[in-house]
Amino acid sequence: MTAAQDTGDFAGLGALVTGGASGIGAAIATLLLARGARVAVLDRDTASAPEGTLALQADVTDDAAVRAAVDAAAAEFGALHTVVSNAGIGAIGTVADNDDAEWLRVLDINVLGMVRTARHALPHLRRAAADRPGAVSITHTCSIAATAGLPQRALYSASKGAVQSLTLAMAADHVREGIRVNCVNPGTADTPWVGRLLDQASDPAAERAALEARQPTGRLVGADEVAAAVAYLASPAAAAVTGTALAVDGGMQGLRLRPATP
Numbered sequence: 001m002t003a004a005q006d007t008g009d010f011a012g013l014g015a016l017v018t019g020g021a022s023g024i025g026a027a028i029a030t031l032l033l034a035r036g037a038r039v040a041v042l043d044r045d046t047a048s049a050p051e052g053t054l055a056l057q058a059d060v061t062d063d064a065a066v067r068a069a070v071d072a073a074a075a076e077f078g079a080l081h082t083v084v085s086n087a088g089i090g091a092i093g094t095v096a097d098n099d100d101a102e103w104l105r106v107l108d109i110n111v112l113g114m115v116r117t118a119r120h121a122l123p124h125l126r127r128a129a130a131d132r133p134g135a136v137s138i139t140h141t142c143s144i145a146a147t148a149g150l151p152q153r154a155l156y157s158a159s160k161g162a163v164q165s166l167t168l169a170m171a172a173d174h175v176r177e178g179i180r181v182n183c184v185n186p187g188t189a190d191t192p193w194v195g196r197l198l199d200q201a202s203d204p205a206a207e208r209a210a211l212e213a214r215q216p217t218g219r220l221v222g223a224d225e226v227a228a229a230v231a232y233l234a235s236p237a238a239a240a241v242t243g244t245a246l247a248v249d250g251g252m253q254g255l256r257l258r259p260a261t262p
């Protein structure tokens, strides 16, 4: 046992983070661990799962594999209190640019992946809620793309819009069971995913500058900043918070700035 597992606000809690081997998910897993949780990472590629986590290789499109991983985490920790459904992929283009197969592939990962994770976690979460009221939750990694119209992101935005609506419906369904359901809506975050996007741009430096300028804070969001928001939503301190979408987007959704004067 680490010191945090004795004294942190997640002490005694078992957590599962999907997509926890990279970027935002890895930052979430690392933070929950530091705050005392025992943390399992469900990822299709666990090679980079943060040290100290229980790495469970599974693809969120594989219902049986998700069930096995969720059950394994609950068995290892004795209980599952915190589920963070974060695994997701991007998609570029207008509504005309992706064929049906690509739409189904992205929705299968980004939306149904969260459905499968929740479906198999719920029996464990219900049991945990009886012991630790207020400390049991599901948090989805949604996106600014759910609430703002971004160019060239039709499919990705549709998937994240579905995630935000799913969050609300699940929050209503499970509030009386003591299970809170929320999402975070990051703006463009500095992760390996965005690094890959920049690498594909004809002028990566100009593309990065454009993404930074799109956020009123003038910089990309840090994965650790998203993790802090997720940890808040999942923590016992947020016992009264359910059905909420917490923007971590450098002001991108809500602010309307005038151009900076030179």
Ligand SMILES: NC(=O)c1ccc[n+]([C@@H]2O[C@H](COP(=O)([O-])OP(=O)(O)OC[C@H]3O[C@@H](n4cnc5c(N)ncnc54)[C@H](O)[C@@H]3O)[C@@H](O)[C@H]2O)c1
Pocket (backbone or CB within 6 Å): 018, 019, 020, 021, 022, 023, 024, 025, 042, 043, 044, 045, 058, 059, 060, 061, 086, 087, 088, 089, 090, 109, 141, 142, 143, 144, 185, 186, 187, 188, 189, 190, 191, 192, 193, 194
């Ligand atoms: N980076 C951003 O700008 C940004 C902004 C808003 C929302 N998000 C969301 O944050 C989440 C994480 O993104 P990130 O930037 O950290 O990306 P990332 O590519 O760095 O990490 C994603 C992780 O998910 C895993 N994953 C992908 N598909 C999977 C599958 N089918 N089964 C199991 N695991 C799978 C990957 O292996 C990887 O470890 C995604 O849901 C994404 O939509 C990202």
